[in-house]
Amino acid sequence: MNKKYILFDNDGVLVETEPFYFEASKRALKEFFNVNIHFDEYMKIMTDGKGVWVAAPNATQKEIIVARKQRDIYYQEYLRKENITIDKVHDILNELSKKYKMGIVTTSRRVDFEIIHNNRGITDFMDFVLCVEDYAKSKPYPDPYLKGLKKFNAKNEEAIVVEDSERGLISANKANIDCVIVHNEFTKTQDFSKAKYKIDKLEDILNILN
Secondary structure, X not given: OOOOEEEEOOEOOOEOOHHHHHHHHHHHHHHHHOOOOOHHHXXXXXXXXXXXXXXXXXXXXXXXXXXXXXXXXHXXXXXXXXXOEOOOHHHHHHHHOOOOEEEEEOOOOHHHHHHHOOOOOHHHHOOEEEOHHHOOOOOOOOHHHHHHHHHHOOOHHHEEEEEOOHHHHHHHHHXXXXXXXXXXXXXOOOOOOOOOEEEXXXXXXXXXXX
């Protein structure tokens, strides 16, 4: 495989944050709109690339703004207190950095990303980070990964994407970039049939790329 560049998703691939975003969203929906969102419904909304607030169809834009602010507060509280580390991530990135240039392409807001990666050392291995503010349309649109290719001045066949969600896989496929799906308990029910590779844990990427 003649790859030169790796584009990593962040949440669920490099850090274990996704369950806490779900919990924060669930709390805000219940608190502000008395909506109990179920996991399957949440996952469908995420895959479609929609905001979780579609689960409260009668909510006004003004109410959603208030609820979103509180959701973000809850999420940041989780990020600061919970263990979000993924095993051996530094060793894996160090090994990959010997042969590949790497970047992060995430749908996280920059402010959340900076909390997540404060003193974590993961971004030291990366040439760049693209957050949700850095491109026109989020995953599952191809824009994030096309922007990643542009940052590297790379051809699509020279790059590989590492993802854990169906939404991310769709984005990579639409950008015509090979995609590795890392197993994640949180997203395991999603459809990964169109992934180029599927691996059980991040460490297994070394068997594909090295």
